[in-house]
Amino acid sequence: xxxxxxxxxxxxxxxxxxxxxxxxxxxxxxxxxxxxxxxxxxxxxxxxxxxxxxxxxxxxxxxxxxxxxxxxxxxxxxxxxxxxxxxxxxxxxxxxxxxxxxxxxxxxxxxxxxxxxxxxxxxxxxxxxxxxxxxxxxxxxxxxxxxxxxxxxxxxxxxxxxxxxxxxxxxxxxxxxxxxxxxxxxxxxxxx
Numbered sequence: 001x002x003x004x005x006x007x008x009x010x011x012x013x014x015x016x017x018x019x020x021x022x023x024x025x026x027x028x029x030x031x032x033x034x035x036x037x038x039x040x041x042x043x044x045x046x047x048x049x050x051x052x053x054x055x056x057x058x059x060x061x062x063x064x065x066x067x068x069x070x071x072x073x074x075x076x077x078x079x080x081x082x083x084x085x086x087x088x089x090x091x092x093x094x095x096x097x098x099x100x101x102x103x104x105x106x107x108x109x110x111x112x113x114x115x116x117x118x119x120x121x122x123x124x125x126x127x128x129x130x131x132x133x134x135x136x137x138x139x140x141x142x143x144x145x146x147x148x149x150x151x152x153x154x155x156x157x158x159x160x161x162x163x164x165x166x167x168x169x170x171x172x173x174x175x176x177x178x179x180x181x182x183x184x185x186x187x188x189x190x191x192x
Contacts, residue, residue, distance in 0.1 A: 001024075001029060001030065001031050001032070001052045001053065002032050002034070002049060002050070002051050002052050002053075003020060003031060003032070003033045003034070003051060003052060003053045003054070003055070004033075004034045004035075004036060004042065004045060004049070004051045004053070004054045004055070005017060005020075005033060005034070005035050005036065005054075005055045006036040006037075006039070006041075006042040006054065006055065006056045006057060006060070006065070006068075007035075007036075007037065007055070007056075007057040007060065007083060008037050008038065008057065008060045009057070010037060012057070012083075012104060012105075012106070013035045013037065014035075015105075015106065016055060016083075016106055016111075017033050017035060019106065019108050019111040020033055020055075020111060021033065022108065022111075023108075023111050023112060023115055027115070034049065034051075039060065039065065039068050042054075042056075042068060043068070043071075046072065050128035050129065050130065050135050052079065052128070053079045053080075053081060053099075053118065054072065054079070054080050054081065055081045055083055055102075056068065056069055056072070056080060056081070056082060056083060057083045057084065058082050058083070058084050058089045058092070058093075059084045059085055059086065059089070066089060066092060069082070069092070069096055069098075070096065079099045079118055080096065080097070080098045080099065081098060081099050081100045081101075081102065081114055082098045082100070082101045082102065083102045083104065083106065084101070084102075084103065084104065085103070085104045086103075087101075087103060089101070099114065099117050099118055100113065100114045100117055102114070126138055126139050126140060127140060127143075127171070127174055127175065129153075129155065129162060129164045129166055129171070130164055130165075130166065131162050131163060131164050136162055138155060138157055138162060139157075140175070140190070141190075141192065142157040142158045142160075143155060143156070143157050143175075143180075143190050144156045144157065144158065144189075144190055145187060145188065145189045145190060146168065146171060146187065146188040146189075147186055147187050147188075148168040148185075148186040148187075149186070151165065152164070152165060153165070153166055153167075153168050153171065168186065168188065171188065172188050175188060179191045179192040
């Protein structure tokens with residue numbers, strides 16, 4: 001699971017990162033966390049990565065965090081969790097379908113609650129890939145097999161194909177816990 005934490009306060013980001021890592025360790029989850037301390041950094045990362053979850057301080061940089069949340073929701077397929085020092089953005093969080101709204105200072109039990117909500121809202125597991133200029137979310141159960149051919153990766157799903165330039169071995173690392181095997185160097189097969 002790839003998670004982004006976007007908060008201008010380094011101390012808050014580090015605390016959140018430690019709580020997320022603790023939760024991942026206690027629940028045997030493979031979690032990778034990217035920390036971003038500016039909207040600029042977060043926007044650049046969104047061009048390169050498909051985050052499963054984004055923890056976003058919506059009050060950062062004179063409330064430009066809320067504008068970023070709106071931009072993210074236009075094309076982002078992952079889950080958004082708002083963080084704020086005040087409850088003023090709760091209605092907006094609801095409007096943007098945020099999974100949760102955390103008030104600072106964040107405590108570990110809030111992270112546990114977030115992951116409980118995430119498991120309910122993510123009951124159908126998906127993988128996100130970049131196809132051209134769009135991020136596409138593909139349900140894992142619909143994937144039949146994936147092949148690498150001429151620097152492209154083709155994901156064969158039920159009645160549909162998705163072409164991406166993502167690295168096959170990186171995709172396999174994301175899919176490994178979900179009943180996928182890699183019998184040959186250029187193929188990944190769904191065994192379920």
